[in-house]
Amino acid sequence: MATPRIYTRQPLVVRQVIELxxxxxxxxxxxLRMKAGQPLTLFNGEGGCFSASIVQSSKRSVSVELLEHFPDEKESPLKVHLAQSISKGDRMEYAIQKATELGISEITPIYSEHGDVRLKADRAEKKQQHWQQVAISACEQCQRNRVPVVHAPVSLEQWLQQTQADLKLVLHHRTEQKLSGYDQPQTVALLIGPEGGLSAAEIALAEQQNFKALALGPRVLRTETAPVVAMSVLQYCWGDF
Structure with missing residues (x-):
């Protein structure tokens, strides 16, 4: 079995014994039913990871000793902030998980005109915490040592007004604009609509905030597929693919 990678929010120091x-x-x-003496890898999102050995393990508590720090970074030089329209079921989780695996830097869930999900304040907070855990689990799996931030859900208009990036892109299939011709950016803001797509008014609003329309081929992608395709293309053009 491969050595499990575990995220923890607490400070990590070599030769320290901590309780998870x-x-x-x-x-x-x-x-996992791991026992004393078995190895773990720990990371806290501050960079690098630590080899560790379990000192004590039970169903309710586990303590580990940190053995060595490895300054291992797998972050892309391209920083991408994804605004993903909130979708029902596990499609939102899929989008967050795969975007994290593909190197996303930040994720903001957004409410849009054709989106069919509206969350009350307490429900939105719980969802945000759950989505952040999805990103953490994806980092554990894909060996990223820095966790992308999943922000609180906001309206499309609010996100457009507050977002800054070298290149701003809004995906929709009613354009023939492609990535060729743009100078290489260091930061990208990427807007993806819901299953029903962004409205013409929302696209116009994005363009007023200097977002550039972008199509990824002649086929219409599902809302959870679009970030996977877009991130793959961005990483190939300007990132670390």
Whole structure:
């Protein structure tokens, strides 16, 4: 079995013995059923990772000793902020998971005209926490040591007004504009609409904020497929693919 990678929010120092937080301890002790002496890899999002050895393990608590720090970075030189229209079911989780694997820097869930999800304040907070955990789990799997931030959901208009980037792109299939011709950016803002697409008014509003229309081929992509395709193309053109 490959050495499990575990995220923890606490400070990490070589030769320190720490107790894992509840969620990590349950995963290591209860789900993986790991025992004292077995190896782990820990990271806290501040860069690099640590080799560790389990000192004590039970279903409720796990303590580990940090052995060595590895300044290992797998971050793309291209910083991409994804605005993803909120979708039902597990499609939003899929979009966040795959965007994280593909090197996204930030994710903001947005409410749009044709989107059919509206969250009350308490529900939105719980969803944000859940989506952040999806990103964390994706980092554990894909060996990223820095976790992209999943922001609180906001309206499309609010995100457009507050977002800054070298290149701003809005995906929709009613254009023939392609990536060729743009200078290489260091930062990209990427706007993806819901299953029903962005309205003409929303696209016009994005263009007023200097967003450039972009099509990814002649076929209409699902809302959870679009970020996967867009991130792959961006990483190939200007990132680390």
């Amino acid at each position: 937080d509840d969620a990590a301890a349950r995963h290591v002790g209860l789900v």
